[in-house]
Amino acid sequence: MDFSYPKTEKLKSRKTIDSLFSEGKSVSKFPLRMVYVATDEENTTTTFGVSVSKKNFKKAVDRNYFKRVLRECYRLNKHLIHDNLQKPYAIxxxxxxxxxxxxQEINEKTIAIFEKFIRQINEDNLPK
Known part of the structure; x- marks a missing residue:
């Protein structure tokens, strides 16, 4: 398994971010919340971004620390998502x-939210 976090996996597109907030669905596992939306077929990889509220952490040093931790948890556990998805998502x-x-606590919550996300995607894809 490739544990890298290349530039192609980073969520940068303004259009994609806007669609995340307008059309996206969400999964929560306190204190983490994950918003996701399926992307167009031209984008072949799942993209990922993080956000930490300025309201909760006034100092940029603290916000940056938690963003680094979230990205690291994604990098080490992204195989849980990539192995179970048929199409790319923006997360x-x-x-x-x-x-x-x-x-350790954030890593455990990340794994739990990824598993919850996979269950929800599988339920949405079931024929009705």
Whole structure:
């Protein structure tokens, strides 16, 4: 498994980010929230972005720390998503608490939210 986080996997497109907030669905596992939307077929990889609220962490140093931790948890556990998806998605992660959780706790929550996401995608794809 490739544990890299290349530039092609980074969520940068303004159009994609706008569609995430207008059409996206969400999955939560406190304190993480994940918003996702299926992307066009021309984009062949799942893209990922993170956000930490300025309201919860006033200092940029603290926000950057949690963004680094979220990206690292994604990088190490992205195989859970990539192995179970048929089409590419745009995913945005939010850290939504003032609590300072440890890396281990955030990693456990990330794995749980990925599993919940896969279950929800599979339920949505079932024929009705």
């Amino acid at each position: 945005m992660f939010f850290y939504q608490t003032k609590e300072r959780l440890s890396y």
